[in-house]
Amino acid sequence: MSLRIICLGNTTLDKVWPVPELPAGSGKFRASDYFELGGGMAANAAVAAARLGADAAYWGRAGDDAAGISMQNEMAGYGVDVTQFRLFAGARSSVSSIVVARDGERNIVNFRGANLPDDPAWLPLEQVAKAHAVLADIRWVEGAAAVFAAARQAGIPTVLDGEIATDAAYATVLPHTDHALFSEPGLRAFAGRDSLDNDTRRRAALKKARDLGCKVAAVTRGAKGLLWLDDHGLHRQPAFDVDVVDTTGAGDVFHGAYACALGEGRSVADAMRFASAVAALKCTRHGGRAGIPNRSEVQTFLTNRSQ
Numbered sequence: 119m120s121l122r123i124i125c126l127g128n129t130t131l132d133k134v135w136p137v138p139e140l141p142a143g144s145g146k147f148r149a150s151d152y153f154e155l156g157g158g159m160a161a162n163a164a165v166a167a168a169r170l171g172a173d174a175a176y177w178g179r180a181g182d183d184a185a186g187i188s189m190q191n192e193m194a195g196y197g198v199d200v201t202q203f204r205l206f207a208g209a210r211s212s213v214s215s216i217v218v219a220r221d222g223e224r225n226i227v228n229f230r231g232a233n234l235p236d237d238p239a240w241l242p243l244e245q246v247a248k249a250h251a252v253l254a255d256i257r258w259v260e261g262a263a264a265v266f267a268a269a270r271q272a273g274i275p276t277v278l279d280g281e282i283a284t285d286a287a288y289a290t291v292l293p294h295t296d297h298a299l300f301s302e303p304g305l306r307a308f309a310g311r312d313s314l315d316n317d318t319r320r321r322a323a324l325k326k327a328r329d330l331g332c333k334v335a336a337v338t339r340g341a342k343g344l345l346w347l348d349d350h351g352l353h354r355q356p357a358f359d360v361d362v363v364d365t366t367g368a369g370d371v372f373h374g375a376y377a378c379a380l381g382e383g384r385s386v387a388d389a390m391r392f393a394s395a396v397a398a399l400k401c402t403r404h405g406g407r408a409g410i411p412n413r414s415e416v417q418t419f420l421t422n423r424s425q
């Protein structure tokens with residue numbers, strides 16, 4: 119039986135301009151190359167799930183412009199089901215211009231898109247009951263709340279990518295969320311604190327998410343690994359020690375892999391370890407999507423690391 123994972127939320131097109139060094143001031147500059155790459159939290163998570171062998175669907179919105187078509191085609195090329203990736207007439211896609219220097223320094227300018235309809239009434243929520251796990255990011259709040267509510271009713275686990283958002287966005291989505299996995303900036307924003315510099319503070323912030331109804335609240339901390347709070351207390355999963363070349367999309371890939379592991383019925387501890395391995399392997403390769411490992415690469419990595 120195939121593993122069906124639905125990922126709903128953000129998709130964006132990165133237009134990347136490599137240059138020898140970052141331009142100083144205004145002027146005209148020459149790039150040594152140019153390429154376009156799809157990104158966005160839920161969109162990358164869907165690609166990760168597909169790379170891991172899942173029947174992954176991306177549900178989301180873009181404009182009926184060149185960027186929207188390009189993102190749809192790229193995702194389909196990775197084997198993601200884009201039937202519910204809708205391009206809306208009169209809307210405009212989210213795009214970023216990224217000027218990246220040889221030393222890795224970058225300037226990013228993002229346009230979040232325009233006129234993307236918030237009303238999720240078009241989503242085929244009856245399909246949620248056939249999924250094994252549902253993931254959403256916090257950029258399309260109405261969509262996330264709708265798909266999570268349907269999943270909860272059907273007993274399907276829900277995973278939130280908790281990036282920076284408003285209090286109102288969290289208040290809407292967290293009561294429907296089973297597994298709230300925050301980035302550090304996302305947890306700080308949710309907790310309303312400038313810093314969460316020790317485990318007592320991190321635990322208090324995670325407890326705030328659990329008080330809203332989440333079973334598991336976690337914070338991912340890059341190379342420092344992650345912490346999660348559940349009924350049994352605070353737990354930790356260290357990051358795998360790897361030769362890092364590019365951390366782009368590590369968090370997105372982590373979330374996609376975690377949803378896959380949950381969908382397979384694994385324990386939370388097992389899912390955290392599996393997702394950490396997938397994200398760490400991605401960090402050893404260039405590209406947010408091109409660097410995502412497949413299932414057998416992850417299995418070999420985990421077998422070697424458990425000896």
Ligand SMILES: Nc1ncnc2c1ncn2[C@@H]1O[C@H](COP(=O)(O)OP(=O)(O)OP(=O)(O)O)[C@@H](O)[C@H]1O
Pocket residue numbers: 300301302338339340341343344356357358359360362365366367368369370372393394395397398401
């Ligand atoms: N340098 C690294 N080495 C090993 N594992 C890493 C590294 N960076 C990230 N990871 C793994 O990926 C997980 C998620 O990364 P991180 O906490 O940086 O996500 P994020 O803040 O959401 O970032 P983004 O969404 O921008 O990729 C970490 O908990 C860890 O397991």
Ligand SMILES: [Mg+2]
Pocket residue numbers: 159281301369370
């Ligand atoms: Mg992230």
